[in-house]
Amino acid sequence: MSDLATSRIYLDHAATTPVRPEVSAVINDVMNQHFGNASSIYMEGQNAKRLLEEYRDQTASVLNANGSEIYFTSCGTESDNWAIKGVALRNFGKKMHIITSSIEHHAVLHSFRSLEKLGYSVTYLPVDTDGLVHPDDLKKAIREDTCLVSIMMANNEIGTIQPIKELSAIAKSRGVLFHTDAVQAVGAIPVDVRDLGVDLLSLSGHKFYAPKGVGALFIRKGVQLNNLFDGGTQEYNRRAGTENLPYIAGLAKALTLADHEMKESSVRIEGIRDKLIDAVLASIPHVRLNGHRTQRLPGNANFSFEFIEGESLLLLLDHYGFSCSSGSACTSGSLDPSHVLLAIGLPHEIAHGSLRITIGRDNTEKDVLSIVPVLLKIAERLRAMSPLYEDYLNARETEYELCEKCYKDEEDK
């Protein structure tokens, strides 16, 4: 039954992490012992309420926020949608220009798209080849009617970490609210909302060994935004819905553990990652590393393998017991490859051949590095059957027609 056959090596911690035993134990305890509705006046309810506020304070303290600035949600996607639509709709008919980057997670990008349909105008800031947003671009983009800037703290595909402090200061100096999607950052690198100077910050439990289905939104005291969930008075009247106490307990526990272990863990993981990057680049030809070489998440390595399509690569890796992910469109059911890889300037056929390896606390150096010879073997095999590689060997230019239609489809979505 178990997914974790002894021989498997899980290297997709950016997609999701397993729940730590300490965390699932807490969840199980709270689920079985504290079922009360935190809005209820009697003992079971008041106990739940007290615990809820404890978890809120724990979560806040890791982020250097106040408890009253932490609102629990059902996931990172909800936090992003709430922050973005909430601020924008609050300014409906008044300030209807909003700014984001071109490499955001779909939870952010598609929220912006849906606002465009309601008449908002959006600036998508470009990034450089390392995936960095340039502060000057933000400065130029802000207008009189800008109400929100949303730029992610760390990218989920290429791991690049943005200069949030500098970017938020620009927004602040112009009186514009600043949101950051820190879903990939929280639990992996230090996140201090005061130091970052952000007004809103999204996080999601399942990126740091809590379960999928719980997240939080930091809302700085005084920041005004519309609700995404209207209804009961939960979460100080801002996020209705009976509180999911067991998962909130799990999130607080996992975050606290991640915080305590961060220094040691990130040094170890970063060390493994650097060895992996060096080994892959040294032993396999026609591979490039995507993302910034140093300003990146400790566990993230993202490679492009020329002449190879990503899904085939993943299927073969899976066959050999490795779980990784790709920026290839084929894996997601769309036809266009990752918007992130295109935004950093990769051509389509290179972007299609990308591989993301994200290392977690359960990985040993030996396990991670054991992927390198396997990758070499797979790359050779797929290249041997690739017409693009044949063209390359014959020194021919690839000259198949471009599919304008499917690119347009993607744009229109």
Added chain:
Amino acid sequence: MSDLATSRIYLDHAATTPVRPEVSAVINDVMNQHFGNASSIYMEGQNAKRLLEEYRDQTASVLNANGSEIYFTSCGTESDNWAIKGVALRNFGKKMHIITSSIEHHAVLHSFRSLEKLGYSVTYLPVDTDGLVHPDDLKKAIREDTCLVSIMMANNEIGTIQPIKELSAIAKSRGVLFHTDAVQAVGAIPVDVRDLGVDLLSLSGHKFYAPKGVGALFIRKGVQLNNLFDGGTQEYNRRAGTENLPYIAGLAKALTLADHEMKESSVRIEGIRDKLIDAVLASIPHVRLNGHRTQRLPGNANFSFEFIEGESLLLLLDHYGFSCSSGSACTSGSLDPSHVLLAIGLPHEIAHGSLRITIGRDNTEKDVLSIVPVLLKIAERLRAMSPLYEDYLNARETEYELCEKCYKDEEDK
């Protein structure tokens, strides 16, 4: 540590239910063994995906829906917000009239309020003294520009069950979509989406012994609505966010169990409830039963105690080991009593003295009936200190000024 001190009797199953041991066992298993992201291509992900679709089919089969019509959400509130805002925003600028009843849960009512702010016009249908919506009122309310009717299946306070089949047929005959908030109904009474003829139906796990923080929305094939969560391609592109597989497993399990046990369980619970109602009405003077006498949820009893305020009643019941709830505003932090009790025509001072007892599968007849003498004692005690009771005994009319302001505040919310 445990909330369930042996001497406590939990009688607030409409607020929330404890998680059944069979359900928490399933959740724990799935959480520890299947952490894969269902969008991932490798083994862990595909296993999660397969299970997800199994749970979806299980859930669908209980409701007589197709699997592809079930979308998992984070709670009943999300389902309600999504259904209502999703359909309304889909018709923005085109059909901007929407209809609901005056006794809906706040998740529905406040969603309508937020749409009013965006320019929608809303009809709030009245109910009779039993809490029933009259089909003729709906017929008259539907206009050319009506895009949605939302009427709850069973009321959370007074338990009244609406004639949904008849109401949805009216909407259908006029080409208007029909949503029902069935959060209190699902798991308690038979719910068959085909028989009901609804287009959208909300449910929430924690009302039938699954945890808080998971729900579902039934969307009939072909129904168009905007997304509430934009982002990834989960839930067939309609509800983004990495799937909370353990809770979804718990919801499917709890729903299947509830379905199997429904007949036996509802007869038993209804029997206890009827004895309770008879005993309370017979032994305590100046008490009325709220809600329809027979067309009501099996476990629901709702009483108004004249001359008594609800929070005091609850605090004393809590002291004696009983967990119940009230329609009094004092318990919720607002000043106005329950909009449901006012809508069925109760004057404010009577509405403030209401008590909801909701019986669940863990209650024995003996336990439930043991509340009656306690209630009598409490009623006598609170009446002895009530100036309203003093006025009544002195055959004086109560003549304190009405607070127009706080009523207006409530309306404005």
Added chain:
Amino acid sequence: MLYSDKVMDHFMNPRNVGEIKDASATGTVGNAKCGDIMKVYLKIEDDRIIDAKFKTFGCGSAIATSSMATEMIIGKSIDEALELTNKAVAEALDGLPPIKMHCSLLAEQAVKAALKEYYENLGGIPDDKKKYFEVLQEDEHSV
């Protein structure tokens, strides 16, 4: 817990519940719509409150503040009783939840309403005391 132990004590064991048949004055404030009505009875002799009782329709904190407020004024001179504030009542109860602060104002108002009746029976509120009764104009819900 929603309430402090002190509040719960005064709610569970309220002091001075009841009526004073030959009260020197009574004061009633609040209304049924908002769910709180307090009636305070005062027995006053030689400008001193020798007894106080109350009846309250309301939530736990409404009952507790009535109990505490009557306890705080028994034995006090009228001048001392006029100094009673809602803040003092709340503090004596080790605090109230923010949404319940209006209950303590109600308790202050009930006492003042009774004292007002007392003065009016005597012919009117002396000018230098009028400021103590401004609180009766305040909306208890805006606290």
Added chain:
Amino acid sequence: MLYSDKVMDHFMNPRNVGEIKDASATGTVGNAKCGDIMKVYLKIEDDRIIDAKFKTFGCGSAIATSSMATEMIIGKSIDEALELTNKAVAEALDGLPPIKMHCSLLAEQAVKAALKEYYENLGGIPDDKKKYFEVLQEDEHSV
């Protein structure tokens, strides 16, 4: 699993991978932007396909459909090969996920593109065969 056992078998152990140096005709379809390129090599003698090979840049189902399509036409007469449809390829693989159906169309198109070249080398497509090549006009993504 994402794919049927048949698809996985043809992906893991693809038949007929490679080039035919002295091919009678080749056909290439797809494009890098969408992530699929298929190239089919045919060796034709006496109106019969005596060998077929392929090279494919693409996802698992692109490789599996290339493998299956070449296997299905080897040994067939040209007239028989012209009857190859994307549906038949997909069925022979025990089905494909809906979002991958375009891969089977691509396989049919690659075979047809090679046969077209073969006819064109002979002077043109006979009128009564033209209908078989309409599929080359179809957008593989609209399937």
